[in-house]
Structure formats: structure tokens, C-alpha cells
Amino acid sequence: MIDLRSDTVTKPSPEMRSAAAEADVGDDVYAEDPTVNELEARVAGLLGMDAALFVPSGTMGNQIAARVHTERGQEVIVERESHVYKWELGGLAQHASLQARTVDGGERGVVTPEAIRSAVVEADDHRPGTGLVCLENTHNSKGGRAIAADAIDAAARAADEEGCATHLDGARLFNAATALDTEPARLTEGVDSVTCCLSKGLGAPVGSVLAGDEAFIEAARRVRKLFGGGMRQAGLVAAPGLVALENRERLATDHDNAARLAEGLAELEGLAVEPPETNIVLCEPDRSAEAFLERCEAAGVLGVPFGEGRVRFCTHLGVDRDDVEAAIDRIGSHGGAGG
Numbered sequence: 511m512i513d514l515r516s517d518t519v520t521k522p523s524p525e526m527r528s529a530a531a532e533a534d535v536g537d538d539v540y541a542e543d544p545t546v547n548e549l550e551a552r553v554a555g556l557l558g559m560d561a562a563l564f565v566p567s568g569t570m571g572n573q574i575a576a577r578v579h580t581e582r583g584q585e586v587i588v589e590r591e592s593h594v595y596k597w598e599l600g601g602l603a604q605h606a607s608l609q610a611r612t613v614d615g616g617e618r619g620v621v622t623p624e625a626i627r628s629a630v631v632e633a634d635d636h637r638p639g640t641g642l643v644c645l646e647n648t649h650n651s652k653g654g655r656a657i658a659a660d661a662i663d664a665a666a667r668a669a670d671e672e673g674c675a676t677h678l679d680g681a682r683l684f685n686a687a688t689a690l691d692t693e694p695a696r697l698t699e700g701v702d703s704v705t706c707c708l709s710k711g712l713g714a715p716v717g718s719v720l721a722g723d724e725a726f727i728e729a730a731r732r733v734r735k736l737f738g739g740g741m742r743q744a745g746l747v748a749a750p751g752l753v754a755l756e757n758r759e760r761l762a763t764d765h766d767n768a769a770r771l772a773e774g775l776a777e778l779e780g781l782a783v784e785p786p787e788t789n790i791v792l793c794e795p796d797r798s799a800e801a802f803l804e805r806c807e808a809a810g811v812l813g814v815p816f817g818e819g820r821v822r823f824c825t826h827l828g829v830d831r832d833d834v835e836a837a838i839d840r841i842g843s844h845g846g847a848g849g
Contacts, residue, residue, distance in 0.1 A: 517826035526750035535745035545745030558695030559721035571705035584641035619649035623668035654790030666700030714754035774838030
């Protein structure tokens with residue numbers, strides 16, 4: 511079976527398993543796990559931040575950031591198809607008691623300064639005001655679009671001018687940096703905090719990192735404990751994350767494979783395919799997406815439904831070019847999108 515559902519389905523490499531087995535560990539709740547401390551310092555440096563915090567998931571990282579940056583009852587500005595709003599179980603309301611105000615980021619999911627200024631609510635005797643703007647790069651629901659640094663900078667400046675903090679959901683930030691041929695830190699210069707996932711394109715079995723300044727991370731550590739994310743000898747899972755950081759250099763291969771997959775699928779009858787910018791391929795069968803995915807699975811290829819009649823395929827280090835060619839052939843041999 512060729513599994514293209516997500517870049518989270520990768521299996522840890524022998525090097526990652528070995529690193530976990532040999533990790534030097536301590537109690538991370540006391541900040542005494544040397545492997546976790548090394549991982550946090552490495553990622554903070556890569557993202558151009560003063561400090562970082564290892565968390566079990568990107569969702570937890572986003573939700574911690576929202577809680578730390580805001581006061582209960584405030585509004586948070588989010589792109590209407592952003593992960594933090596659409597795919598995190600209403601966590602903004604449940605964990606931070608925030609009200610989400612959505613803005614339309616257009617085809618690419620870019621939140622503009624104008625959209626921010628229009629959406630900001632001033633605090634007064636009747637309204638709690640806006641406390642946070644959340645951005646996303648790459649934008650998952652828009653097909654892994656890599657948002658340019660200038661666009662992130664402009665949004666962050668507008669938020670700052672309006673007295674709001676800015677958090678960047680950078681679950682696939684390293685994919686964005688690769689696609690834009692820039693350093694990850696360039697994409698975070700204007701924001702107050704950022705998350706990045708180790709368990710997506712980089713292939714670690716678990717874990718994300720939340721980064722910001724020292725005061726923010728100190729507060730975030732307390733909220734992580736509140737959310738049940740305080741881990742003990744966490745070096746066992748942080749060590750594979752250190753190995754995974756070395757996979758940043760091969761993300762371009764995933765992007766090339768996604769481009770080839772899109773090219774091959776676009777040649778099939780009854781299938782509209784969006785050209786990818788990173789490792790996510792979105793396509794729309796001219797009939798039922800569910801029926802199309804059933805035919806794909808019967809042919810030995812897995813994808814996922816992605817709303818509004820669309821299907822998502824995701825390339826990753828668990829599939830190579832031969833797998834991509836085989837996926838195209840298998841889907842084509844089972845009638846493409848017809849039926």
C-alpha cells in the first residue's frame with residue numbers, strides 16, 4: 511500500500527530508534543532532561559527565537575500560545591480555513607476562552623494587514639477587544655501554500671500596530687523555507703511566537719516545538735503543565751527529533767515528488783489538480799471524492815477527503831519517486847476519477 515494520506519504516517523528510521531535507545535535523559539518537568547534541552551536550543555536557533563519548549567503536538571503548541579498571549583474572553587483573528595480554527599476541536603474557546611473572528615485569506619490563505627485592521631475590536635466597557643492574530647505557514651487547507659516572508663512581516667506589523675500579539679502556526683514551516691529558498695528564521699522575524707512540527711515532513715515519531723522570547727516560554731511551560739503536557743524522561747522522544755532536524759535538507763525531494771504526482775494525476779480523465787508548492791497535492795474528481803478514494807484504496811493508494819469534494823495526497827520520506835510513479839499508474843489503471 512502506498513500511503514499518501516499525510517506526512518505524519520512516516521515510521522522512525524533506524525537512526526531515530528537508536529537515538530531514542532541511547533538518549534541521555536532526566537526529568538523535563540524540572541528542565542533537567544539534557545536531550546530535550548538540546549532540542550529546544552537547536553530549534554530556537556533555527557527559528558531565530560530566544561527560547562523554545564518541546565510539546566507533544568503542534569495543536570498543543572498552538573493552544574498554549576493562544577492561552578499565554580491573551581486574556582479570557584478576548585477575540586483572536588484567524589484565517590477562516592486555518593488549522594488552529596478548523597482542525598483543533600474548538601480549542602481556542604475551550605482552552606483559552608477566546609472568541610474567534612475569522613477573516614478570508616483568499617486563495618493562498620494570506621491574512622493581509624487590511625484584513626487585520628478591519629477585524630480588530632477595541633476594548634471598551636462592552637467588548638473585550640482583540641488580543642491575538644494567528645497566521646499559518648505553510649497553509650494546510652490551501653494545499654500547502656508557502657507564504658512569503660514579506661506577507662508574514664506585513665501581517666505581524668499590522669497586528670503590533672493594533673496592540674495584538676502574533677502567533678505563527680508553522681507546522682510545515684521548514685517546507686515553506688525550502689520552497690521559498692530562505693532560512694526558517696526569516697519567516698518568523700516579525701512574529702511573537704511560532705510552532706513547528708518534527709513529526710510531519712521531518713519524520714520524527716512524535717513532537718513539536720513552540721518558540722518565542724524567554725518570558726513567553728516561561729509562561730508557556732506553566733501552561734504546558736496545566737494542559738497535561740509536562741513530560742518526564744522526554745529525551746526518549748526528543749532524541750529522534752534531533753535526528754529529524756537533519757531531514758530538512760531532503761524536503762525538496764518531497765516537493766519534487768509532489769510536483770510529479772500532480773503532473774501525472776492531471777493527465778487522468780475527470781480529475782482537476784492544483785499545482786503544488788510544497789508536499790501537498792489537492793485534486794477534485796468530477797464525481798464523488800469518496801468513490802474516487804475507494805478506487806484508489808482498491809488500487810493500493812491511500813489519500814484523504816479534504817472538504818468541498820476535494821482529495822489530498824501528501825508526499826513524505828516514506829515514499830520515493832518509484833512509489834509516486836506506481837501511484838499514478840495504479841490510479842490510472844482503476845479508471846482515474848470516473849465511475
